Amino acid sequence: MTAKNTVVICCVLALLSFAKCRSQEPALSEQEKGSTLFENCKADLRIADSESKNSALDETGAYRCIGYAQGFADAYAMVSPARFCAEGASIGTIIRIYVNFMQQNPKYLDSYRGIGFLEAMKASYPCAKQ
Numbered sequence: 001m002t003a004k005n006t007v008v009i010c011c012v013l014a015l016l017s018f019a020k021c022r023s024q025e026p027a028l029s030e031q032e033k034g035s036t037l038f039e040n041c042k043a044d045l046r047i048a049d050s051e052s053k054n055s056a057l058d059e060t061g062a063y064r065c066i067g068y069a070q071g072f073a074d075a076y077a078m079v080s081p082a083r084f085c086a087e088g089a090s091i092g093t094i095i096r097i098y099v100n101f102m103q104q105n106p107k108y109l110d111s112y113r114g115i116g117f118l119e120a121m122k123a124s125y126p127c128a129k130q
Contacts, residue, residue, distance in 0.1 A: 037065065041069070086125040
């Protein structure tokens with residue numbers, strides 16, 4: 001076996017090993033999916049728009065949505081260059097934009113929750129070109 005053949009075999013084995021590792025990535029948990037955040041944020045809007053007593057389930061979902069949205073906005077406010085520019089937008093408005101975006105883009109429901117959230121913010125709050 002020549003040195004060239006050995007290198008080729010090693011490269012093939014490395015690629016096969018990498019492909020096997022990639023296929024074994026864990027699936028997203030329900031809490032990590034966009035569909036769960038979407039449902040939690042819809043619960044927040046039901047509470048915001050309702051004058052009647054809310055269910056404990058809606059309240060729990062709403063708190064999760066608000067916490068995620070606030071943390072997401074705070075974290076991305078420190079990223080440079082900015083991915084979106086939502087200065088002055090309330091969390092309530094950000095959540096409404098997210099829910100509307102997800103209703104129009106259901107392809108993000110099975111993705112990691114941050115992907116749909118970021119895409120919603122980029123679509124609604126683009127930064128001015130410099």
